[in-house]
Amino acid sequence: MVKVEEAEAIIQAERRDFGTESVAFEQALGRVLAENLKTDRDLPPFNRVAMDGIAIRFAAFEGGTRSFPISATQAAGEPPVDIKAATDCIEIMTGAALPPSTDTVIRYEDFRIENGVATVLTEDISRGQNIHAQGKDKRRHDTVAAAGQVISPALLGMAAAVGASALQVKKLPKVVVISTGDELVDVEETPLPYQIRRSNSYMVQAALQKYQLHAHLLHIPDDAEATKAELALCLQHYEVIILSGGISMGKFDYVPQVLEALSVQKLFYKVQQRPGKPFWFGKHANGALVFALPGNPVSTFMCLHRYFLPWLMASLGLDNPERYGVLNGDVSFQAPLQYFLQVKLGMNGQGQVLATPFEGNGSGDFANLVEADAFLELPLGKSNFTKGEVYRIWPFR
Amino acid sequence: MVKVEEAEAIIQAERRDFGTESVAFEQALGRVLAENLKTDRDLPPFNRVAMDGIAIRFAAFEGGTRSFPISATQAAGEPPVDIKAATDCIEIMTGAALPPSTDTVIRYEDFRIENGVATVLTEDISRGQNIHAQGKDKRRHDTVAAAGQVISPALLGMAAAVGASALQVKKLPKVVVISTGDELVDVEETPLPYQIRRSNSYMVQAALQKYQLHAHLLHIPDDAEATKAELALCLQHYEVIILSGGISMGKFDYVPQVLEALSVQKLFYKVQQRPGKPFWFGKHANGALVFALPGNPVSTFMCLHRYFLPWLMASLGLDNPERYGVLNGDVSFQAPLQYFLQVKLGMNGQGQVLATPFEGNGSGDFANLVEADAFLELPLGKSNFTKGEVYRIWPFR
Numbered sequence: 075m076v077k078v079e080e081a082e083a084i085i086q087a088e089r090r091d092f093g094t095e096s097v098a099f100e101q102a103l104g105r106v107l108a109e110n111l112k113t114d115r116d117l118p119p120f121n122r123v124a125m126d127g128i129a130i131r132f133a134a135f136e137g138g139t140r141s142f143p144i145s146a147t148q149a150a151g152e153p154p155v156d157i158k159a160a161t162d163c164i165e166i167m168t169g170a171a172l173p174p175s176t177d178t179v180i181r182y183e184d185f186r187i188e189n190g191v192a193t194v195l196t197e198d199i200s201r202g203q204n205i206h207a208q209g210k211d212k213r214r215h216d217t218v219a220a221a222g223q224v225i226s227p228a229l230l231g232m233a234a235a236v237g238a239s240a241l242q243v244k245k246l247p248k249v250v251v252i253s254t255g256d257e258l259v260d261v262e263e264t265p266l267p268y269q270i271r272r273s274n275s276y277m278v279q280a281a282l283q284k285y286q287l288h289a290h291l292l293h294i295p296d297d298a299e300a301t302k303a304e305l306a307l308c309l310q311h312y313e314v315i316i317l318s319g320g321i322s323m324g325k326f327d328y329v330p331q332v333l334e335a336l337s338v339q340k341l342f343y344k345v346q347q348r349p350g351k352p353f354w355f356g357k358h359a360n361g362a363l364v365f366a367l368p369g370n371p372v373s374t375f376m377c378l379h380r381y382f383l384p385w386l387m388a389s390l391g392l393d394n395p396e397r398y399g400v401l402n403g404d405v406s407f408q409a410p411l412q413y414f415l416q417v418k419l420g421m422n423g424q425g426q427v428l429a430t431p432f433e434g435n436g437s438g439d440f441a442n443l444v445e446a447d448a449f450l451e452l453p454l455g456k457s458n459f460t461k462g463e464v465y466r467i468w469p470f471r
Numbered sequence: 472m473v474k475v476e477e478a479e480a481i482i483q484a485e486r487r488d489f490g491t492e493s494v495a496f497e498q499a500l501g502r503v504l505a506e507n508l509k510t511d512r513d514l515p516p517f518n519r520v521a522m523d524g525i526a527i528r529f530a531a532f533e534g535g536t537r538s539f540p541i542s543a544t545q546a547a548g549e550p551p552v553d554i555k556a557a558t559d560c561i562e563i564m565t566g567a568a569l570p571p572s573t574d575t576v577i578r579y580e581d582f583r584i585e586n587g588v589a590t591v592l593t594e595d596i597s598r599g600q601n602i603h604a605q606g607k608d609k610r611r612h613d614t615v616a617a618a619g620q621v622i623s624p625a626l627l628g629m630a631a632a633v634g635a636s637a638l639q640v641k642k643l644p645k646v647v648v649i650s651t652g653d654e655l656v657d658v659e660e661t662p663l664p665y666q667i668r669r670s671n672s673y674m675v676q677a678a679l680q681k682y683q684l685h686a687h688l689l690h691i692p693d694d695a696e697a698t699k700a701e702l703a704l705c706l707q708h709y710e711v712i713i714l715s716g717g718i719s720m721g722k723f724d725y726v727p728q729v730l731e732a733l734s735v736q737k738l739f740y741k742v743q744q745r746p747g748k749p750f751w752f753g754k755h756a757n758g759a760l761v762f763a764l765p766g767n768p769v770s771t772f773m774c775l776h777r778y779f780l781p782w783l784m785a786s787l788g789l790d791n792p793e794r795y796g797v798l799n800g801d802v803s804f805q806a807p808l809q810y811f812l813q814v815k816l817g818m819n820g821q822g823q824v825l826a827t828p829f830e831g832n833g834s835g836d837f838a839n840l841v842e843a844d845a846f847l848e849l850p851l852g853k854s855n856f857t858k859g860e861v862y863r864i865w866p867f868r
Contacts, residue, residue: 099658103677117838120665126721149693149723151654153665167721169654169766171665211838219841226868228840231674231768234658235667235837257548257566261496261631268517268550268568270632277628280500296546324523324564326546369566371628398822425795425861427822440632441514441608443625444616464822471623 075344075351077454078380078412084341085355085381088363089388092245092313099233102225104286105243106390111219111229113236116209121172123150125204128163128185128192129176132201141193148173163192172205179204222391244390247313249282249289251275252304254320254329255369256296273440274318274374281378281470285386289316296320298328305329306336309362316382319369321354329366330354338364346454348411349373353381371440376414376449379468399429399450399467405459412454416446419469429467447471472741472748474851475777475809481738482752482778485760486785489642489710496630499622501683502640503787508616508626510633513606518569520547522601525560525582525589526573529598538590545570560589569602576601619788641787644710646679646686648672649701651717651726652766653693670837671715671771678775678867682783686713693717695725702726703733706759713779716766718751726763727751735761743851745808746770750778768837773811773846776865796826796847796864802856809851813843816866826864844868 076084094108123129130142142163146155150169157164157175164173165187172179178201185192212218218236219229225241233241253275259265260272275291282289290312294304301320308315320329321343334340338356345353350373354366367377387394399419407413416439417429429450432442448469452459459465473481491505520526527539539560543552547566554561554572561570562584569576575598582589609615615633616626622638630638650672656662657669672688679686687709691701698717705712717726718740731737735753742750747770751763764774784791796816804810813836814826826847829839845866849856856862 100673103680115662119662119667126724149721150652151666151693153663167723169652169667169716211836218838224868226841227674227677227680228772228843228867230677231670231772232837232841234670234673235768237658237661237668239658255547255566257546261634261636264634265512265516266550269548270516270566271634273628273631276497276631277624280624280627283500283624296548319566324546326564327523371632375625375628395818397818398820400822421792421794421824423795423861425797425824425826427818427824429822439608440625440629441615444623444629446625464820467822470625471621 075346076342077346081342081345081353081355082381082384085385086388088341088357089385090247090313090361092247092389094242095245096240097243099230099239099241102233102241102243103227103230104284105225105241106392107219107221107223107225107229107241108244109242110217110221111233111236111238111241112215112217113212114214116214117212117218118206118208118210121208122206123166123168123170123172123179123204124206125179125181126168127166127179127181127204129166129172129179130163131157131160131176132178132199134161135178135194135199141191143191144187165192177202224392246285246287247386247389248311249287249314249316250292250308250312251278251289251316251318252292252294252308253318254294254296254301258293274369274371277371277375278316278318278378281375281383285383287386296326296328298332301328302332302335305332309336309338309358309360313362315362315364316378317364317366318374321352321366321368333364333366346411348409348413350377350414351411353377372416372443375443375470379449379470380414380451397427397467397469398464399427399448401450401459401461401463401465402428402430404461405431405452406457407452407459408457410454413452414449414468415452416442417448417450417467418445419447419467427467429465472743473739474743475848478739478742478750478752478778479781482782483785485738485754486782487644487710487758489644489786491639492642493637494640496627496636496638499630499638499640500624500627501681502622503789504616504618504620504622504626504638505641506639507614507618508630508633508635508638509612509614510609511611513611514609514615515603515605515607518605519603520563520565520567520569520576520601521603522576522578523565524563524576524578524601526563526569526576527560528554528557528573529575529596531558532575532591532596538588540588541584562589575599621789643682643684644783644786645708646684646711646713647689647705647709648675648686648713648715649689649691649705650715651691651693651698655690671766671768674768674772675713675715675775678772678780682780684783693723693725695729698725699729699732702729706733706735706755706757710759712759712761713775714761714763715771718749718763718765730761730763743808745806745810747774747811748808750774769813769840772840772867776846776867777811777848794824794864794866795861796824796845798847798856798858798860798862799825799827800858802828802849803854804849804856805854807851810849811846811865812849813839814845814847814864815842816844816864824864826862
């Protein structure tokens, strides 16, 4: 048996790099950027008019000119049109490229037009106003998004803006989620009184979708030969095997012995925690990893969020900053185990995350999981946890 | 011009109910549940053995029996096997249905087996131990997930467990995101010096994906007739039109006049805020709504998160609790506008959300948006905002 932190360290030591691939930028949301995204031009690419109005030469205004004949009108998307005389102006629209012969934009509210002449009504004009200067945000070839971050809607928009119609992203591991246990039937079936429906593997598959990871599902019956044949194939085809159930002291749990027979090296078995104690972790000589999670739904879900997803994030090169919540009630837990309490998250007016314990029936209470938002990790070596104390949280919504 | 809270109230008053539809549970992640999900059986559906070991009748143990002949072995998924005599036991596995003739489970660690007889090694046995009692979590036909919540991985797992292979979910509105402006070219194109690439509509489309809302994209040139023809069609085909750009005082911004000509009633124009001041909102007689967002990327993004997404959540019947962050730096802002500051979010050891201001170039700085996590909403009527003060945040990652 290992402690939670030991299990975490052993797993994190097995992080992988699955390489990179190119995807169309419209498909890249939620993937991890694997290149520094650079601008192809200055941002803005030209002196961009920021208000509808007229473009003038400030020197003319400074020299006393208040009435500016309109040389031409220039819409956004049109080539810049220069003024014909130094005291002329261009009627110009937001988004247009400022004509080089002008340097200042006056908005419609501040002048009136009569007979093709714009007369300025205010003295409050300053040189260069209402212009978003070329290169003010970024210079050409500057990095606008560094490698190693999740591609957000804003980043996707930026990729479009700089013409990156394809993006290099981190490859995701090939993952199979395997359910075991002859008591399990398909969702569409009506279980016999001593059977239940498969649910863990769907839950795991759904949780991985957030990372754009589309895991395959497989069910293996409680049979040593079938288990061996299927696992042997999976170890060749997948980089990660997530097992739900099948690892315990039971006579019909063939998984540990089969994994050993298939040269999967056990890195630990059992973690000093509740739920999720009978968690088995190992690796094959070819690098494939086996996360054999306890079959109880809450145990499966906790181990997924506490161990697998942080491993995945590390393997993708993502930071995973620690998150905390304020315990919002007293909790007593006597067993010498690190306790992962189901909590609902809220926020008080001080911007503090409140973690309200969920009265559950222990680790077996799948029903509570639907209402809970996170696990609060209560450390080993302490039995009484008091309202107001701060602990790590593992959100799962 | 309206205040932020007025704009919000006007928009929220136009929330809609788009009805419900049935989807396969595997497609339901991220959708809003529109039915109370109920169990079809007790949870657990039987007295579920929670440890591998033996099942005994506690009265026998109480009566002094310590050695229990093994009547049979019962795996998970097998019909329950009764003991042959009151002092016999069944070797039994986790997940199995407890035989009615037994009432207590002893784990392997607490007995040894010799010649088909299990001898208990501890006195620390209590009636009913290691059994997850039938119906302890939920009774048959109890609600396990109430209508009106986002379908999470745990809920999806629960749907599988109770055999809900299809789920009633809230229908999403049909949304089109329209870009306007002749200065815009496609992502694959190389813009002329006075052109830029379309990016806002991709950004908006990506932000809506979080809600499983797959918006269509459309570009309309700066031409009154084309604008009118396209908008007329959109008002028939879509329930929501999100426009990016085209609403300002410029000569070539045909959108407001065209919308009026098409009987779209203006509900407000301009909001006392930065960025996003020239925001136009209206509705058609057929109920279709038009969110005409300012064309600047940051303005578009802010208005989307501050107005459109809360409208969407309300229309789907979702709560949207206010979120707060602690301003992590001093900010001065003089204009009489509600100011939406780009911030990075972090968390301190007290579980408090810290909002660190992002030094930007004002509302035009698209580049910062890629690095920021949220907008911090700094109220009107105040110019100096001090580190440690708490304000509302609008996260967008």
